[in-house]
Amino acid sequence: MGAIAKGARRTSSKLGPSLELYGHVDVLLAKGRGELDVVAQVQRVPGYRIDGDVELIAHAALIAELAERVCEDRHPIDGVYELAVASLQELSHESDPRRASAWFLMTALDLLGYAPQLMSCASCERPLAARPAAFSPEAGGFLCDTCALPAMDLVPVATIKVLRLMASGDVETYRRLKLDASLMASIEGVLQAQLEHHLDRRLKSLAFLNQLRVVQQ
């Protein structure tokens, strides 16, 4: 939901220092005259702080943008707020922000009912063999050899295995996995394709993250 913090940019403001981007706060809102409420009081919730390089902040932006996008004003979806807070927390102490961000995407997809199908073919439901497979966001998962079209790119088995681990919710094992840049990119590719298929508009933060990656290469 939207709210305005009057005079928060003024140095004398009591609200300003607590209202930093991606911060976790308790706010007391007053009914405004327009559509927006007015922030009457704000208090930081002790804990994480998102502070660092542009990549870390870009991942925080993705978490915040997706959480905001999927919830209509004043109609929260169960679990989205908790997931966003937990993911920002994980992001703040994870040395590789892409790892925390990918976990967030998988969990968010699951929460929204868009989890990709990982064990059996998304078209014919036959169990997937242990080999590279094509991913189809339209079908909602991986395809078996018979259902995949010849032109489709194949996703490596390692990627499919990590996605299955993520889907199982085993965050402890996930944190210990060695994920090199190409594996990470492949995992992100599947999750982003699945997510964007279900959103009516593209996420600005995701486009920015991908631009950042091109610049870094």
Ligand SMILES: [Zn+2]
């Ligand atoms: Zn099939």
